[in-house]
Amino acid sequence: MHDKIPGGLRPSFKSNDVVVPQQTSLFYGGALDAQLGLGAFIQATYSGVSKSVHWDGMDIRFAHPATLFGKPLFYGLTFNNAPTITDLWNTIPAWGFPYIHSNVQPGPVADDQIDALGGEVYGIGAYGALNITPSDMLYTEADLYKSLPNHLSYALGVGPAPRVNGVIPYVRLAFQHTWANNSFEVGSYALFDRPYPSGRLNGPTDRILDVAADSQFQYITAKQALSIQANFVHETQDWRASYPLGITANPSDTLDILTFSVSELLFQKYGVIESFRTVYGNADPLLYAPSPIGGSANGKPDTNSWTTELDYYPFNNGGPKWLPWLNAKLFVTDTVYPTFNGLAHNYDGFGRSAGANDTLFAGMWVAF
Template sequence: MKRSRLNWASAVGALAGIAAITAMPREARAIPAFAAQTGMPCSACHIGFPQLTPFGRAFKMDGYVQGGTFPDIKNFAAMMQAGFTQLHDKVPGGLAPDFKSNNAWSIQQTSLFYGGALDGKIGLGGFIQGTYDGIGHQFHWDNTDIRLAQMTNIGNRRLVYGFTFNNAPGLTDLWNTLPAWGYPFIPAALGVGQTAGLQTASLAQAVAGVGGYGALNVTPSDLLYGEFDLYKAVPNHTAYMLGVGPEAAISGPIPYWRFALQHSSWKQSIEIGTSGLVDHPYASGYTHGPTDTLTDVGVDAQYQYITVKQAFSVQAAYAHEFQHWSASYPLGITANPNDSLDSISMNASYLWHQMFGVTEAYDSITGNADTGLYNTGTSNANGKPNTQSYTTELDYYPFNTDGPKFFPWVNAKFFIEDTFYTQFNGLAHNYDGNGRSAEANDVLFTGIWLVF
């Protein structure tokens, strides 16, 4: 694939040079706040990061309290994601406000965290993140999951149950299959965004909700998990205060459900599950009146094989969105009274010696044509949302085994992601009616994900 300035060889060379400077011995740590609290190495909870191992899933399910009792300075951490973005073809007018049309450097995200026990004696803990968006130039509340977890026995079967306050459907999930924690783990914020997406993913941080969950060991190797949450749009004044305003135009509560079965053996685990939600957004441009109905229903699966020297992980998810435009269609906002979307995501990753990783991923979203919904002639020449992409990612983790003794809580991931599109917003060629092809949005994104 031809690229204007940067290619794979030069990207690998640049990252190798940076990585060589940073590679100095130290004791391994995981995501800093949780690692400092538990004293466990990174590999105990993560395959690289942020993919969770069985132990990492148990730590999250148990309320983030293992190894801690009350808040401590060690429970605070920070993160930075920085990189270089190159598209196959430039974007007239710039990749984003204040960024040039191609070949742009950015610190796309800087975050502060609290992670761990709030009151470990009663099982209260949390994961709380605030983020400065380096592309949008705005601070906002980010992933927040506060849990109260308990454990009991039903006969001779262990049951973990709890309650959660969180701000994104799927954020509470234990597997890396749903949009909240699924691949890509660090997307290129300066890449060109497709028109369509599932409602489940779009609600993150625009809503807040409470719910309950339970995980029953039906056998020593088999875990049955269930969760039900109710969300509401964050009120307008609060949304602006938290950096996510204006208020999401959604009426009433949003129910979310999740069920999964996990089987674990000595080195392996496999999960199959289902999830979904229903919400009632107002028609575009309205904050009251009649509403539409969007229903997401999905199935997913995950397989992991983990040893000391290597880890292999596969995730796959399919979701169908039913779209009933009972408010939008009479107003002429959509061309059809009913539409649908289908989303498929699959990825496989391999990590060698906790240091070198490779990931291959496939993503697809398809749906029927709607010339009102997809703005024919400006972004979707044929009125369809269909987009298909393939991604290859290479990773280097210099601090998963050894690192600098003077900075023992640091962790880092150097990455190269190459994504190419075979279809974008409905077509392979001239998808916008102005001659732009799907491959014009192919993106090479390379940089560092630093946590400390």
């Protein structure tokens, strides 16, 4: 951090310059029954920040090849715990940049609903990938999610669960064209839910609709991998339950989040990533109220950030003889905030500047 956080970055942590084993994860990825086409990706994680174990990403799916109108088709069913975790591209929340981020740095006051629900829900869905031509693929998916029961969310280490009424529909549509060493994807996705107002477990609900567009370009050879991703989420917030209770100042609000990233990997060893993210929406002095560090003095969520990451992969061409399947990533990430929660200076109403949240994050990721 550029400036210290009064009271510590997290409970039992210093106010700056923290060294911590951020997380340790156990993965399973592979077939459950190859003949049936049943497979799974399951992750459990120990957090060195919260000092607790929780379930992480999960996708159990059935996949089967077929034909549709004489064209190759892969279709199946999925049981998973996060909207977008089933996706094939690195543009949307489950797999988008930052791939590894600091769990102790402050974040903006607002985030989109589709990102916030990851790991807090469970759902089933169906998907299909149709090869219209050998170079063109159309991908479609539709899922229905439910909030985890509160007792189960605590048992899985992610409690308290978000209080959302009924089912949460999620849909995805994407088109990809490939040629030579290149691929280009353009798509859209959406999610709708009906959360209860803060502190309520029943009664009237609000309405949240996320509609997004995304695109990805990749050029990949043995010596180079260039990747460009763009993602835009527009969120419509209908506070029909929260507004009468005085929780929000407006009967409705909007929130927009744009992320643009460019990455280059050379010789499968040296990488650099540059990313820009902007969050903006209309002013709501109750929803985004002044408070130390995390608040907004002018009631706006507007936040801009630039992130630069440098990577080194020492074992991408093979691990040491004593552990040939070892892989590792050494990285340094620098995030700079020109504006934070609406302003560049005194953004929280208590004298803190946006630049005080600039963060230098370095680490080592090891997999074997």
